[in-house]
Every structure is written in C-alpha cells, then in structure tokens.
Amino acid sequence: MMARPRKPIPGVDARDLIGDGAKLLPAPSRRLFLRGIVSVGALATLTGCDIIDGSTAENALRVVSNFNDWVQARLFNRHTLAPTYSESQVMRPFRFNAYYDEDDAPEVDGDTYRLQIGGLVDNKKPWSLPELYKLPEVSQITRLVCVEGWSAIGSWQGVRLSDFLKLIGADTRAKYVWFQCAEGYSNTIDMPTALHPQTQLTLKFDHKILPQAYGFPIRIRIPTKLGFKNPKYVTAMWVQNNDAGGYWENQGYNWFSGL
Amino acid sequence: MTIEAAAPASMAPDAAARPLVHPGWVRVTHWVNALAMLMMIGSGWQIYDASPLFDFVFSPQIALGNWLAGALLWHFAAMWLLVVNGIVYVALGLASGRFRAKLFPIRPREVLRDFVAALRGKLSHDDLSVYNAVQKLLYAGVLLAGLVIVLTGISIWKPVQFWWLTAFFGGYDTARYVHFAAMAAIVAFVFVHVVLALIVPKSLRAMIVGR
Numbered sequence: 001m002m003a004r005p006r007k008p009i010p011g012v013d014a015r016d017l018i019g020d021g022a023k024l025l026p027a028p029s030r031r032l033f034l035r036g037i038v039s040v041g042a043l044a045t046l047t048g049c050d051i052i053d054g055s056t057a058e059n060a061l062r063v064v065s066n067f068n069d070w071v072q073a074r075l076f077n078r079h080t081l082a083p084t085y086s087e088s089q090v091m092r093p094f095r096f097n098a099y100y101d102e103d104d105a106p107e108v109d110g111d112t113y114r115l116q117i118g119g120l121v122d123n124k125k126p127w128s129l130p131e132l133y134k135l136p137e138v139s140q141i142t143r144l145v146c147v148e149g150w151s152a153i154g155s156w157q158g159v160r161l162s163d164f165l166k167l168i169g170a171d172t173r174a175k176y177v178w179f180q181c182a183e184g185y186s187n188t189i190d191m192p193t194a195l196h197p198q199t200q201l202t203l204k205f206d207h208k209i210l211p212q213a214y215g216f217p218i219r220i221r222i223p224t225k226l227g228f229k230n231p232k233y234v235t236a237m238w239v240q241n242n243d244a245g246g247y248w249e250n251q252g253y254n255w256f257s258g259l
Numbered sequence: 260m261t262i263e264a265a266a267p268a269s270m271a272p273d274a275a276a277r278p279l280v281h282p283g284w285v286r287v288t289h290w291v292n293a294l295a296m297l298m299m300i301g302s303g304w305q306i307y308d309a310s311p312l313f314d315f316v317f318s319p320q321i322a323l324g325n326w327l328a329g330a331l332l333w334h335f336a337a338m339w340l341l342v343v344n345g346i347v348y349v350a351l352g353l354a355s356g357r358f359r360a361k362l363f364p365i366r367p368r369e370v371l372r373d374f375v376a377a378l379r380g381k382l383s384h385d386d387l388s389v390y391n392a393v394q395k396l397l398y399a400g401v402l403l404a405g406l407v408i409v410l411t412g413i414s415i416w417k418p419v420q421f422w423w424l425t426a427f428f429g430g431y432d433t434a435r436y437v438h439f440a441a442m443a444a445i446v447a448f449v450f451v452h453v454v455l456a457l458i459v460p461k462s463l464r465a466m467i468v469g470r
Contacts, residue, residue: 057329057332057333058328058329058332061329061332061333061336062332064332064335064336064339065332065335065336068335075417075420076420077420080419080420080422081419082419082422083418083419083422083426143418143431145418145431146310147309147327147331148309148310148327149306149307149309149310149415149435150310151431151432223419224419248328251328252328252329252332253328253331254331254332254335258417258419258420259417259418259419259420
C-alpha cells in the first residue's frame with residue numbers, strides 16, 4: 001500500500017493531505033473543503049496507510065489484547081452458564097467450519113485412536129474410544145459463536161471435562177490445558193474455563209457419534225468461548241503451567257476469546 | 260486548560276472578545292470521540308465483512324485493520340478510548356448541567372418549525388451557544404445511538420457473561436442487527452453533522468478553539 005503523510009489527530013492540518021485535490025476546486029469551495037474535510041479526510045488516511053494496517057500497528061495493539069485477556073478472565077464467572085436452547089432450535093445439518101475444505105478434514109481411525117494425556121496429571125494412560133464412550137454422559141444444546149460473527153445452535157454430548165480431569169488426577173491448580181489436534185491445530189485454555197460445568201469433552205453431535213465434519217473423534221466444546229477455542233479432532237491433552245498458544249491466537253486473534 | 264490559554268494568541272485580535280461557546284472539556288472529548296468513532300466504525304466494517312448481515316460488504320479500502328484479526332485488535336482497543344472518553348463526557352455533561360441546559364426541552368412543534376426553517380436556509384446561527392430544536396433532537400439522538408451501540412457491543416462481545424443484556428436486545432443474532440443499525444444511525448448523523456459544519460464554518464472553529 002501507498003505510504004501517505006499522516007496526522008494522529010484528524011483535521012489538525014488537513015492541507016498536507018488533500019492539498020492537491022483541493023487545488024482542483026474553485027477558491028471559495030476550496031476553503032470550505034479544507035475547513036471541513038476533518039472527518040472524511042482522516043478516515044481515508046487512517047484506513048489507507050500501511051503503518052496502521054500492517055504488523056507494526058498489530059504488535060502495538062496486541063498489548064491491549066493482552067490487557068483484554070486479563071479483563072475477560074475477571075469477567076468470567078464459573079457459575080454463569082451459557083444460555084441453553086430446545087431441540088427444535090438445533091441447526092440441522094450443522095455448519096461445517098474450518099480453515100480448510102470439508103474434503104480436507106482429518107480422517108482419524110477410530111479403532112487405533114488413543115487420546116494422549118500428559119503434563120501435570122497422575123494417570124497418563126492413553127484413552128481408547130470405547131473407554132471414553134463408557135464414561136457418564138452429559139448433554140447440552142448451546143450456541144456456537146464464531147469469531148466472524150455468525151452463530152449456530154448445536155447439540156453436543158460427551159464427558160464433562162472437569163469430571164475427566166478429576167478422573168485422570170489432573171492438578172487443577174495448574175494454569176492451562178493444552179489441546180493438540182490431528183491436523184496440526186492446537187489451543188490453550190485457562191484452567192477456570194476447563195473446569196466450567198458446561199465445558200465438555202465432546203464425543204457426539206445430536207446424540208450420534210461425532211461425524212468427521214464436526215471433529216471426530218473428540219471436540220472440546222466450550223460454550224463460554226468463541227468457536228475457534230473449541231478444538232476438533234483432538235488427539236492429545238496436556239495440563240501445564242506454560243501457555244503453549246494456539247493456531248489462531250499466535251496469528252493475532254485474542255487469546256482468551258471468552259463469551 | 261492549555262488549549263484555551265493558547266487559542267487566542269493564534270487567532271484574530273477580536274477572537275478573545277467572542278463568548279466561549281464550547282468549554283475545553285467539550286472540545287477535547289469531542290475530538291477524542293471523533294477519533295475513537297473513526298477507529299470503531301472503520302474496524303467494525305472490516306469485522307462485518309467476515310460475516311455480512313446484508314447483501315453487501317464494505318470495501319477494504321475504507322475499512323480498518325486489513326484482515327479480521329487486525330480489525331478485531333483495533334476494535335477492542337479503540338473501545339476503551341470510546342467508552343472512557345464517553346463516560347467522562349456524559350459525567351461532565353450531567354454534572355455541569357450542560358445537557359439539561361443545551362439539549363432540553365425538545366418540543367416536537369419547535370423541531371418541525373426549525374426543520375422547515377433550516378430547509379429554507381432561514382435558520383439563524385448568530386449565537387452558536389444556543390442550539391435550535393433540530394440540533395437538540397440530533398444531538399440527544401446520537402447520544403442515545405451511542406448508548407445503544409455500546410450496550411449491543413457488550414451483548415455481542417459477552418453473550419454468556421451478560422446473557423441478560425443480550426436477551427434484552429432480542430438475543431445474539433438480533434443484537435448484531437441492532438449494533439449495525441446504531442452504527443448506520445451514527446454514520447448518518449456524522450454525514451449531516453459534517454455537511455452542516457461546512458455550511459457554517461464558524462461552528463467548526465468554535466469546536467476547535469472554543470469561540
């Protein structure tokens with residue numbers, strides 16, 4: 001993009017910016033034009049400049065984004081539940097969403113699949129799907145909100161993550177839970193969210209084994225976070241004290257992304 | 260404030276003789292708000308484009324942030340400037356009595372009368388410290404739109420923690436439309452506001468130097 005002279009405060013001296021254009025106008029309207037260009041001119045300059053659109057600005061803005069993580073962690077209330085909906089409000093078929101086409105969604109072999117467990121847990125035994133399907137099931141009909149703005153109501157069944165963490169003897173004083181996915185995707189979430197009663201190790205969608213499109217064999221369903229913080233095709237879970245980041249978070253999306 | 264102290268020196272000799280129309284806090288919060296709104300609306304358009312509500316998108320040329328993550332970074336940084344500045348402005352507007360003195364009462368008959376007068380170009384601007392009825396309605400209206408856009412913004416940002424607020428605006432999806440409508444109302448206001456400031460340039464001068 002073209003670099004242009006820029007003023008931090010709109011309208012302070014618009015002449016530099018629009019002088020050439022104003023010369024094309026007759027004198028009286030030129031003065032009027034210069035006087036009042038304030039908002040319109042500033043909009044054009046603010047949005048057309050590589051400094052404010054580029055990585056320089058984004059790096060500075062990430063400082064505020066980190067502050068927003070802190071704010072959101074304090075706004076998060078472990079007793080506040082996401083609104084739930086009725087069966088008839090479930091979107092069928094549910095929307096497929098990923099940064100790749102549905103045809104490219106990972107194909108996980110359910111027979112050989114093992115959920116790897118690691119980090120600050122007592123029992124690191126990997127879990128097969130039949131073992132996971134035997135655990136007590138919880139169900140929820142909640143709204144998945146995408147960072148893009150759209151939302152969809154879905155029906156998810158699986159194991160309450162806080163129950164599962166207890167079962168494997170996880171140290172719930174640890175700060176984070178990190179998830180690794182079959183296609184290379186990853187997510188780190190905060191422990192308070194992991195222990196939220198609606199956070200679910202999801203094995204089914206709409207009471208049927210999770211289809212490939214929606215994350216077979218495991219999705220972590222977190223109705224208190226944006227969709228991209230709900231990893232699919234999960235193959236490993238680590239309880240740890242260091243923030244291992246995530247696929248989108250590392251590119252500039254807000255880390256906490258709470259709802 | 261330094262702005263008031265410095266202003267007369269840079270102006271015509273008779274400038275100091277003119278009555279003060281806008282105190283320093285009004286001018287500072289006005290321009291900070293203008294900057295914050297520019298960033299919020301510009302980045303909001305880019306965010307809208309990721310999942311458009313209507314059959315159109317905003318050109319990236321007039322949007323801010325380059326891509327969705329960049330626009331979100333701008334939006335959720337500028338929101339602090341908008342809200343903190345807005346709270347200062349509203350608190351001082353209420354405490355000083357300026358809102359009550361300048362914006363109220365708004366009488367429909369006067370609005371109609373002044374609107375007709377404005378269309379005929381017969382509205383007086385001799386005393387900038389007194390708002391006509393159309394101005395009162397527009398300024399009170401844009402304050403209301405500002406309140407709605409902040410509350411619907413919170414509804415979309417935190418539909419779980421503030422589920423009751425989201426429910427008040429008709430749920431998550433409806434709140435997005437209300438958020439958009441408030442933006443459209445504010446942009447329409449800004450358009451009229453800027454055009455009228457160009458027609459009466461001394462009003463723009465008063466918002467910069469106070470007189």
